Amino acid sequence: MSMTLKALDAGAPLTGGGFTGRAYAVADGDGRVHVCDFEGAVAARKLHEGAILAVATDEKSGAIVTAGDDGKAIRIRPDGEPETLHDGRKWVDTVATSPRGHVAWSAGKTIFLLPKGADAPVEATAPSSISALSFSPDGKWLGAAVYGGAFLIRLAKPSETAMLTWQGAHNAIGFSPDGRFCVTSMLENALHVWRIDKPEEKHGKMGGYPAKPISYDWTADGRYLATAGAEVLVMWPFFGADGPIGQQAGVFSREQDLLSRTVVARPRSQQIAIGYVDGSVALFDRKSQQFETLAEEDEAGQVNALSFSADGRWLGFTRERGVAGLADLGKP
Amino acid sequence: MDMATDKTPVTVLTGYLGAGKTTLLNRILTEDHGKKYAVIVNEFGEVGIDNDLVVDADEEVFEMNNGCICCTVRGDLIRILSGLMKRAGQFDGILVETTGLADPAPVAQTFFVDDDIAARTRLDAIVTVADAKHLTGELGRAPEAQEQIAFGDIVLLNKADLVSEDDLAGVEARIRSINPTVQIVRTTRADVPLETILGRHAFDLDRILENEPDFLGHGHHAHHDDHVSSFSLVSETPLDPEKFFPWVQMISQEFGIDLLRMKGIIAFPDDPKRYVAQAVHMMLEGDHSREWRDDEPRTSRMVFIGRNLPRDIIEDGFMKCRAAQPVPA
Numbered sequence: 001m002s003m004t005l006k007a008l009d010a011g012a013p014l015t016g017g018g019f020t021g022r023a024y025a026v027a028d029g030d031g032r033v034h035v036c037d038f039e040g041a042v043a044a045r046k047l048h049e050g051a052i053l054a055v056a057t058d059e060k061s062g063a064i065v066t067a068g069d070d071g072k073a074i075r076i077r078p079d080g081e082p083e084t085l086h087d088g089r090k091w092v093d094t095v096a097t098s099p100r101g102h103v104a105w106s107a108g109k110t111i112f113l114l115p116k117g118a119d120a121p122v123e124a125t126a127p128s129s130i131s132a133l134s135f136s137p138d139g140k141w142l143g144a145a146v147y148g149g150a151f152l153i154r155l156a157k158p159s160e161t162a163m164l165t166w167q168g169a170h171n172a173i174g175f176s177p178d179g180r181f182c183v184t185s186m187l188e189n190a191l192h193v194w195r196i197d198k199p200e201e202k203h204g205k206m207g208g209y210p211a212k213p214i215s216y217d218w219t220a221d222g223r224y225l226a227t228a229g230a231e232v233l234v235m236w237p238f239f240g241a242d243g244p245i246g247q248q249a250g251v252f253s254r255e256q257d258l259l260s261r262t263v264v265a266r267p268r269s270q271q272i273a274i275g276y277v278d279g280s281v282a283l284f285d286r287k288s289q290q291f292e293t294l295a296e297e298d299e300a301g302q303v304n305a306l307s308f309s310a311d312g313r314w315l316g317f318t319r320e321r322g323v324a325g326l327a328d329l330g331k332p
Numbered sequence: 333m334d335m336a337t338d339k340t341p342v343t344v345l346t347g348y349l350g351a352g353k354t355t356l357l358n359r360i361l362t363e364d365h366g367k368k369y370a371v372i373v374n375e376f377g378e379v380g381i382d383n384d385l386v387v388d389a390d391e392e393v394f395e396m397n398n399g400c401i402c403c404t405v406r407g408d409l410i411r412i413l414s415g416l417m418k419r420a421g422q423f424d425g426i427l428v429e430t431t432g433l434a435d436p437a438p439v440a441q442t443f444f445v446d447d448d449i450a451a452r453t454r455l456d457a458i459v460t461v462a463d464a465k466h467l468t469g470e471l472g473r474a475p476e477a478q479e480q481i482a483f484g485d486i487v488l489l490n491k492a493d494l495v496s497e498d499d500l501a502g503v504e505a506r507i508r509s510i511n512p513t514v515q516i517v518r519t520t521r522a523d524v525p526l527e528t529i530l531g532r533h534a535f536d537l538d539r540i541l542e543n544e545p546d547f548l549g550h551g552h553h554a555h556h557d558d559h560v561s562s563f564s565l566v567s568e569t570p571l572d573p574e575k576f577f578p579w580v581q582m583i584s585q586e587f588g589i590d591l592l593r594m595k596g597i598i599a600f601p602d603d604p605k606r607y608v609a610q611a612v613h614m615m616l617e618g619d620h621s622r623e624w625r626d627d628e629p630r631t632s633r634m635v636f637i638g639r640n641l642p643r644d645i646i647e648d649g650f651m652k653c654r655a656a657q658p659v660p661a
Contacts, residue, residue: 011420012420013417013418028420029419030419030420050419051415051418051420052418053415069415069418069419089388090388091387091412091415093415108390128392128394128407129390129408129411131411147407167395168395168396168397169394169396169405169407169410186397187405188396188397188398211447212447
């Protein structure tokens with residue numbers, strides 16, 4: 001495996017990043033987006049007056065959507081001018097993009113869904129303020145992590161909503177690649193899973209974490225859910241009829257006892273990239289069950305976001321206090 | 333930012349509507365103090381200043397899913413504080429205003445429950461703003477008013493110019509009967525030096541009981557109909573850690589719902605260091621702090637502030653934690 005690592009010091013806290021065409025886009029706490037292309041050139045652009053609170057990208061169209069504490073949601077496309085999608089009084093807390101071209105963001109308890117090609121967003125009110133948004137890969141749902149569970153909006157008919165309930169504060173949301181399961185993370189250092197077709201009977205807690213498992217991702221084949229929030233890599237099975245409900249997690253230990261903060265599955269492979277609390281990054285291979293260090297610890301603090309390009313070749317990551325990295329891992 | 337801990341201090345402002353919270357906030361935001369504050373308020377008032385940031389909160393109280401009904405946090409506060417930590421350029425401090433009738437516990441507990449919040453910020457103090465003229469009436473009418481006094485580290489007895497010296501002394505005695513460890517500051521138009529309310533480290537274990545009640549003058553003269561009251565326990569004999577830890581855990585579990593705040597300094601036999609502990613409801617924390625000074629009696633003492641706490645049961649348990657005395661040779 002060949003690897004070149006480019007570091008970007010943004011000089012401000014980093015919110016996260018994502019891939020867009022042939023570049024990795026990083027958002028910072030000073031309202032800027034830094035677009036790092038694969039040749040090493042970096043272009044920064046100021047989009048918000050305050051901090052960017054969340055960022056999402058659409059790799060296919062190359063769009064970057066940002067949520068700011070200046071009350072704005074902004075979309076910028078390659079070679080285009082920034083487009084203000086939302087301008088309100090409250091912070092825009094979250095943003096999500098779908099591979100089908102939809103965009104969603106939230107401010108307080110209100111969710112704004114802008115379907116592909118639409119001029120104006122559809123609004124929906126959630127039962128509490130929203131911590132995270134995510135589109136289901138099967139194109140059926142937009143999900144919001146809220147107090148008391150997951151609030152789902154049917155994309156085909158946004159007036160139709162569903163609530164997957166479980167007492168407590170939920171702070172992240174995701175859907176299994178086949179769209180059958182919804183998973184949230186909770187303040188109580190646990191995950192919760194529902195089978196979306198039978199949420200009352202088929203749901204369960206995935207607990208035992210020493211820290212909040214706020215980051216998780218399904219392996220490329222969809223068979224396992226890799227989770228952060230522990231010193232070990234915890235992977236839950238998703239291949240049975242009820243997924244992880246009633247099942248045990250697989251646990252993989254590394255030599256170093258370091259808390260992981262974020263994970264992402266590498267496309268077209270059986271590998272998981274893991275970001276740790278000290279700023280280091282490792283790659284775990286499920287076949288060999290080995291961990292390989294990709295980036296060493298860094299003074300810029302914990303890795304708070306990781307993403308792979310769709311072809312699995314490039315890995316981008318951001319560290320909380322301002323240093324991002326882009327690694328060429330070669331073709332998987 | 334607090335250089336010593338690298339954590340941004342957070343001050344909670346509580347108190348009844350009309351007591352002077354907004355006046356105080358406006359002062360903090362407009363005064364030329366050279367500091368940069370973020371203020372989290374429930375409704376935008378007539379504020380909004382160059383250097384500072386005013387954030388609108390939703391006051392959402394979330395129950396935890398851990399079987400503990402008093403384990404509540406402010407969900408919106410977690411979201412807002414996380415957002416503030418993403419900004420370039422940190423704040424010298426963050427102020428959180430709660431609405432008139434709000435229970436301060438969920439705000440305080442947020443800093444105990446959420447590890448990510450606790451890693452970046454620290455609860456500095458709870459400041460209760462009270463109207464000197466109306467407090468006595470409010471204490472008689474509303475349990476919330478008593479609880480805001482009970483939770484406070486500092487009570488600003490505002491509009492003190494409108495009340496006679498005798499009445500002020502009466503109100504202060506009433507405040508102390510509810511909360512014997514509170515610092516009371518008389519003010520007019522919330523005119524108080526900012527260092528009186530900011531940077532107080534009231535939740536630092538090292539400073540527990542710095543503002544000590546009169547432990548020897550037993551029986552704080554509780555108002556007979558007070559919903560919230562307090563008592564202190566003292567032992568000249570050191571406590572046995574083998575007995576003390578299970579007991580204090582049990583107390584915080586058993587009586588946590590009604591236990592608003594607990595603070596204690598404990599002497600263990602042959603231990604040169606003081607053990608300090610505090611609790612907000614069931615959230616209990618403790619650690620060793622500095623060494624006992626040579627000139628300082630090694631007296632264990634605890635203060636409990638709560639709603640109808642069974643003093644006899646708690647006192648009996650405390651006394652049973654006393655270590656066996658070595659038999660004189």
